[in-house]
Amino acid sequence: MTSKQVFIEKLRNSSLRPTKQRINICEVLFNRDKTFHFTINDLFNLIKDKTGDKVSLATVYNTVHAFHKKGYLKEIPINSNQTYFDTNVTDHHHFFDVKEEKLIDLKNEDVGPIEIQKSIPGKKIKSVEVLVKLED
Amino acid sequence: MTSKQVFIEKLRNSSLRPTKQRINICEVLFNRDKTFHFTINDLFNLIKDKTGDKVSLATVYNTVHAFHKKGYLKEIPINSNQTYFDTNVTDHHHFFDVKEEKLIDLKNEDVGPIEIQKSIPGKKIKSVEVLVKLED
DNA sequence: AATCTTCTTTAGAATAATTATAAACAACGA
DNA sequence: TCGTTGTTTATAATTATTCTAAAGAAGATT
Ligand SMILES: [Mn+2]
Ligand SMILES: [Mn+2]
Ligand SMILES: [Zn+2]
Ligand SMILES: [Zn+2]
Numbered sequence A, B: 001m002t003s004k005q006v007f008i009e010k011l012r013n014s015s016l017r018p019t020k021q022r023i024n025i026c027e028v029l030f031n032r033d034k035t036f037h038f039t040i041n042d043l044f045n046l047i048k049d050k051t052g053d054k055v056s057l058a059t060v061y062n063t064v065h066a067f068h069k070k071g072y073l074k075e076i077p078i079n080s081n082q083t084y085f086d087t088n089v090t091d092h093h094h095f096f097d098v099k100e101e102k103l104i105d106l107k108n109e110d111v112g113p114i115e116i117q118k119s120i121p122g123k124k125i126k127s128v129e130v131l132v133k134l135e136d
Numbered sequence C: 001a002a003t004c005t006t007c008t009t010t011a012g013a014a015t016a017a018t019t020a021t022a023a024a025c026a027a028c029g030a
Numbered sequence D: 001t002c003g004t005t006g007t008t009t010a011t012a013a014t015t016a017t018t019c020t021a022a023a024g025a026a027g028a029t030t
Helices: A003-013 A020-030 A040-051 A057-070 B003-013 B020-030 B040-051 B057-070
Strands: A037-039 A074-076 A084-086 A093-097 A102-106 A124-135 B037-039 B074-076 B084-086 B093-097 B102-106 B124-135
Touching: A003 A020, A020 A040, A020 A057, A037 A040, A040 A057, B003 B020, B020 B040, B020 B057, B037 B040, B040 B057
Parallel strands: A093 A124, B093 B124
Antiparallel strands: A037 A084, A074 A084, A093 A102, A124 B124, B037 B084, B074 B084, B093 B102
16 A cells, blocks of 8 residues: 555544645655654745645645644744654654754653652643753 | 842943843842743833833843843743743753643752763763643 | 943834635535 | 535735844943
């Protein structure tokens, strides 16, 4: 079965119509071995480069947020101006190369378990994530 | 000695002229027991409220970035739209109350030491910070 | 104190990321 | 095929932030 068919299925199961644009975006985002960290603009340009088709910027925003809402993308505010997204939607840790402005996934075993010794009344922990900034 | 005098000294020592605006901003930012997390807009409104004087938005931006550059404020990108700043400039961990959009400092002993078991060639670790998201 | 220089403030314009609008279009079900 | 509903798109609007350039204030020099 071609990847395209898989994406069409997945979109249908998410009650998102499998349009040409969305399938192209899926190909760019999810046809990878490794996790992918990107900004909207990265993605916008990659779609043209990798598929030949141009998708409007508005559609890229719409689709990324639709996928985010469905839980297929994670939002990572690391940079003050542009938002980063991540195809790895699990709770996980990152290196952030400050000079290159690039995110790198850390495996949970690279960091080890973290025990939070404080609690706030009426609130519970939703996620615990470590950010390791790198310099030269 | 009044706090105002202290701020004037500090500004002079940082080769920043002690203007009325900057002193007001210092009073709002640094006359506190606890660490203060804020957005530019929070600060802009607090200045009016707490000092009676109006400082232009451009000056608030200028001053916050001047203080940031001098190391008196820390920048925390937690939210996709507005940047947060922190009067606690040490490396430290945070709770983030997602609903209230509020940051809360964690003490280092509330989290414990974190050992990073991975390294990237040519890069060294600049900081290690934990973000704990809270929900109801 | 008067003058000069340099830094700072400010209103308003400019920029850049993102979101809203609404008309054309495409997918779906009947 | 037709009607309905969801999607794409160009474009306008919005929002946070930065830039600009003129007026003002601080500090140094006489
Ligand atoms: Mn990641
Ligand atoms: Mn803090
Ligand atoms: Zn989103
Ligand atoms: Zn700054």
